[in-house]
Every structure is written in structure tokens, then in C-alpha cells.
Amino acid sequence: MKIIIDQIQDNKPFSLHVEEKVESFPVLSGMQSAGEVTFTGPIGSDITIEREYDHLRAVGRVVAPLSLACSRCLARYDDVIVSSFTIIFRKGTALDAVEEDEIELNEQDLISSSYIGNEIDFTHEIEEQVTMEIPLKPLCSENCKGLCPVCGTDLNKASCDCSRGDFSLKFSALKDFKVSR
Template sequence: MKVRTEHIKEAVREYSFNEPAESFPVLAEMVAAGECRFTGSVQVALTAGRELDHYRVEGTVTVPVQLDCSRCLCSFDRTVHSEFTIFFREDSAANHEEEDEVELGEHDLISTCFSGDEIDLLPEIAEQVALEIPLKPLCSENCKGLCPVCGIDLNSGSCSCIIEQKQSKFAALKDFKVRP
């Protein structure tokens, strides 16, 4: 997933890539850690061109993913979709700033460095996908989760367990009195 700078020095060009998720070390690590499973390849469509002292790469990345709900533990499918704008600056001795991220409108603007005559997009694209994978996935905003007592999936059934935690919290509040 590389773009040669000589191809985009004079004109803005369009690129599209289709890579298996395993090609991205960051994503392969997430799969190994059990955070998610990619069910298709990573599709990237972008434009790249020169702008003042940097190269501007703008586009979208899409990949189907399977996640486990953090409440009810069921597996569900999602499509990760992210829009990005990345500025690549040529890495030189005089230009050794830290990477910075500036919030701009709907999506983040990322500025990063590259050296040589080609820009490797792979690490930045992987980062975009990783950012979109929730730490605590939910199959639905209203997922009721599992009963902590009997373990039944409360989305598809109900039980008559009494959840002790809530009761004791209220009991504690009742006993608490403000002295005059």
C-alpha cells in the first residue's frame, strides 16, 4: 500500500487498495488478542497529491468485522468505515517535529513523516481501522446483557432473579440520615 511521490508531485491521483487484514501488523495483533475478527479484506479508496510543503492523502477505509458484545457475549457483524485526511511531510534533519493530531470538522487531521521516494500508507490506514474498533463492543445500544445471577440472555428471555446489588445500595441510602 505505497504511493510513489514522483507520481503525485504534479497531479492528484486516485488509488484503491484491497488488502487482507492480516497484512496489517496492528490489525493482526488485534485478532490475535481476540478483540475482533475481520471477515473480509480492507478496502481503501483515496486521492493523493502534493500541497505546499507536504502530500495530502484523503480517502475512506472500509472493512467488515465480527465483534463480541461486551454485555451479552453474542457475536455480531459490523462494517468499520472511516474517513481520513493525512498530511505526509518529508522527514529531514531540519524537520523533526512530533506527530500531531488536530481536530478539524468531522474527522481528525493527521500529520506524519515519511522518508525516501514512496509513502507507505499501511501503518496509518491500520491506525484508522484500529481507532474504529470499540473497546467495549455492544450488539445494540439497548442490549440488556446477561443476568448476573443465572446467566440468561435478557434480550431473549427473562428470569425472576433478584439483583442484590441494587437493593443493598438503596438500603444503604435509607439508613443514611443527615443530623441537624
């Protein structure tokens, strides 16, 4: 998604809402073809950009519906990633773009970037927001009981008679095992 800078007037924020197919995002569609995630709908972005002093301030929100495989029970479940960002854009030179043009200031969650010419392309930023929020160990639920390591039964749906030995003993001793449901 691109914003043409001339469209942004002084003293007037410019807002845009777009829904784009996953295929518009090389990194996201790459993850999808690798089977890491399945996006279940278009990636939605709301971006408001305004002129401020010598720079542009963009405030955005990205919404990405997807389906993930639970790392404990392997079941697929649906989730929605929502991520917000603020980026300060300064007009850059071609040289800046070749060099590193993104400095992340973690304490403020503010990203500083530069643009060249008359447009800002948010594609990379949107992808980054989504990939950052995809859990490394997805869980269908905090209470997911996972699969029995012996027989593979999905313990969320059924129980089994396997002796899980030390593991379950230690586990129940350590944890006050209440299932809140």
C-alpha cells in the first residue's frame, strides 16, 4: 500500500483504509507457501498520516486474520493479529535508502524511517507488523493439554490410560492443576 505525499495537505491528516490480498506481501505469502501460517482473509490496514514540523507522522493499525497450528495439540485454530505502529518519516536521499533506513526506538515503540520521491510504500512495514506478532509457539488455548506423548491422543478431547510416568506426577505436584472452564 502506497501513499502519495502530495495528497497530504498541511494541517489535515490523511487517512486511508485498505484491504490487500496476502499475495501483495512477499514475506507473508512466502510464510504461507512454506506452510507456517494460513491467512484466512485479506490484510487490513488503517493508516493516518500528517505533516508535522519537518517530517510526516504515520499512525497505523494492521489486522490480519489467520489460522495457526497449536504447538501442543497440533490442531489448527483461527486467530486475528492486530498490531499498531507509529512511524516518523523524513525525506531522505537515495543514499539513505541504500544504507540502513530504519532505526527502532524500542522505549517509545516509534520507528524512524525515510522516504524518497513522492510516495511512501507501507508494504514492508505492514508485513513486519504481522510477522512480529505471529507467536513462535502458537497455542489454541492457554489451557491446551496437548497430545499424550505415548499414544498421541488429543487430551483436550479424550483421556487415555497411558502411564505418563514422572512427567505427570511432577507436573501435578508442581501445579495446582485447575482447569478454568
